[in-house]
Amino acid sequence: MPTRVHEFAWPDRVVVGTIGVPGSRTFYLQVRTGQQLLSIALEKQQSAQLAEKIDEILDQLSTLEGNPFSVPASTPIELVDNDQLETVQEQFRTGAMTLGWDPTTAQVVIEAYPIADVDAEDDGSFEEDGAEVPEMLLVRMPVGTARAFAKRTREVVGAGRPACPLCGYPVDPEGHVCTLPEV
Template sequence: MTVVHEFDWPDRVVIGTVGRPGERTFYLQARAGRRTASIAMEKQQSAVLAEMIDRMLDELVAADDKLSIPAQAPAELVDDAPLEQPVEEDFRAGSMRLGWDPRTAQLVIEAYPVDGGLLDADADADADAVDDPDDVDAEPGEMLVVRIPVGTARAFAERARRVVASGRPTCSDCGMPMDEDGHECAPGSGA
C-alpha cells in the first residue's frame, strides 16, 4: 500500500531550508490544518521546480486566454515565514512530476522518494496465487501530491527562487560559492 501525503487546496505550501548557507537542506513543505509533510529536496530540484511551474503557467495563459493566471505572485499570497517546526522529513525526493488539473484549475506537484520506495503491488496477494511476470506493477511506497491554485503556484515559484538565491555569495572571479571563512579560486578559473 502506498502512503500518500495528499494536499488539496493546502493552507500553505513552500520551499524552505534548514541549516547555514553551504550546509542547507531544502524542503518542500505542505500544511493543511495541523497536518504537515516535509519532503527533502536538492537545491537544483527546487530551482527547476520553480522554473517549470512558471513555464507551465505561461504556457497555459498562451493556450487559453480564458484562464485567469497572474503574471506575478499576488502580494497577499507571498509567504516569507520560516518552515513549520519541527521539520520532520517524510522522505527525500527523487523524481517529481508537474501537471495541470483542468477540472479544478490547479497545478499538481507529485514527488516520489529517491529510491522510488517501490512496493510490489502483489505483496499482499494470497500466498497461493500464481504471479504472472507480465502482470507485476510496482507502485511507490510513498509519495506527495499537492494541488494548488495558480496564484499560489506563482507565489510558490517566486519564493523558491528567492530561497535558492539566498545561499552563499559567489566569487566575482571564478563564480564558485564562497564560505564565511574565505575562498580560494579553483586553478584555471581565471583568477
C-alpha cells in the same frame, strides 16, 4: 501493497524553505492543510527546477486567448509567504518528481516520490510484516498559489553563498581559494 498518498488538494500553505547555513542547507518542500503538515527533503537543484517549470506552465497558460484560468503575471501580494518553515519532521527525501496541470480544477499538480532504496538482494517485493509502505506526496495548488510558490522558491535558492566574481564558484564564510582556469 498500495502506496500511501499524502494528498493536499487545496493547501493552506505550500513553500520551499531551508534549514542550516548557506553551503550546508537542507531544502524542504513543506505543505499544510489545517493541522496536517508534511515536509519532504529536496536537493537545491530540484527546488530550482520545480520553480522554473511551474513558471513555464503558468506563463504558457496565461498566453491562452482570454487567459481562461486567470493566471496572474506576477505573485499576488496577498499570497506572498516569507515566514519560516514550521516544525520540520522529514517524511522522506525526494527522488523523482512530476509536475502537471489539471484543467478541470485549474491547479498545478506536484507529485514527489522518495528515493528508492534498492538493495542488491531485494527482489522488489514487500513483506507483510515490518516492510515500509511505499509513499508519495500529491499537492494540487491554484494558479496564484503556484506563482507565489515559484517566486519564493527562486528567492530561497538564490539566498545561498555568493559566487566568486572571478571563478564563479561559491564563496564560503570561512574564505575562498579562487581556482582560475589557466589561459
